Amino acid sequence: MHDAISAERLGIPAVGVMTNRFLPTARTMATFLGFADYPVVSIEHPISNNTEAENHQHAEEVLRQSVRLLLF
Amino acid sequence: MATSIDDARQISFEVEDAPAANELFWRNGWTDGLPIVAPTPERVAEFLEVAGLAAEDVVGTEVVRERSISAGKIAINAVMAGCLPSYMPVLVSVVQALCEPEYSLHGASASTGGSAPLIVVNGPIRTRLGMESQHSAFATNNRANATIGRAERLILMNVLGSIPGQMDRSTLGHPGKLTFCIAEDEEDSPWTPLAQERGVPPGASAVTVMAAESLHQVLNEWTHDPRELLETLAAAMRANMLTYSIWAGNYALVLPSQPRQVLTDAGWSKDDVREYIFQSARVTRGQWRDVGKAIIAKRSDESRVYTALRDPSDLLVVAAGGPAGGFAAIVPPWYGNKSLAVTKVI
């Protein structure tokens, strides 16, 4: 969250990727950094015990959402 | 290492660990002198989730200092105080109540009189949060009682700038400024709960806040006569009027089980208590002479009568305290009716 917003401050379009369980924390942090509605990429929690197939699935979701958020 | 001037505007800090967070916050004047729990974004987010609020939602505004109190800042200070996320709704209501105009939060918190907002909690939330309404009611070892009161103080200091020596001009203050939160004993009392008397629907949870000085305890374990018992309390109120402030306003009367029983055995309701106290808790101006205030006594008609209460409804009667002991307490107002108690549904 912090890193994506740091990049935005440098003028570089960025997205933060996180699992959905992280969303409330991210929202809080974004608000305190002055960017309450900062859009994020959210995938199913958890990822730590993923199989390779699950990593692929998550990657598809990250790709889809990221491209949408990075383009005008 | 950043100075506290630099730190003042910085939104977040990276620190080594929780003890380092505590040192940083202490150095920056953000604590009440006691150790705090590190307010990480994760912890703060939990509190906001429970209350269904966003960090930027404004819960209340103090109109004199033109400061808004956001849900996010309440949550940060609540984490610091050691609250659990489930306490957040109570704190939200406390802040809303404090920001009501009749509470006069600026004056009450800035004054040399050094008052603290007494919080009285009513309704099912007391049991849900496991609050203590009996043993050592004003100074429990109960987490909810202790940390809710503490969070309120941290909010006043950190969000409204009520810092001793700065905007808080308290000469002495009192220990209630550290924490001053009680829960009414609704289970062991046949009386109507305080909040319900003040308009909250039966069965709802609520907080009442009152700008208060330190409690005075009285002892009358000998009488079975309700009038005699209340006379002891009225005497404490008269003493407060003469030695502290003569002006009428909200007093709280806190009655534990033993003295309460003297009243309820005689069939006295809270209304009966209020009526008696209203009639009895009064002094004449000339009585100031008895307490070393002859100089102000003679400035006006010394036979003039002053009442502790403007009318009986000024008295907040609360059932709370342990099961044994003929002790009861009055809690005097900060300064007459410059601040009035406020009740808010949770």
Next chain:
Amino acid sequence: MPITVLNPTSLTEPQSLHAARRPSSLQDALIGMLDNGKVNTDQIFRFVADGLRERYGVREVVWRRKHNFSRPAPPDLLAELRACDAIITGIGD
């Protein structure tokens, strides 16, 4: 264990940030991926990088990994990604 803590006072007045200008396409773009080091981020990000190149015409993907996922990226690390047209960071879990 390093932690982030939030300022409890009302003196902080975060400026409302505006998002950086977005491009209309990722064709020939240089994309930075900032891996926070958490388990499976590297593999997921690798698959994302493949997809960016194969399906969106991205020219190059630059990958950097943080040493400490619980701290923001140090300025020198961000500086290495300064030339990127867009950055993907993560994965917080």
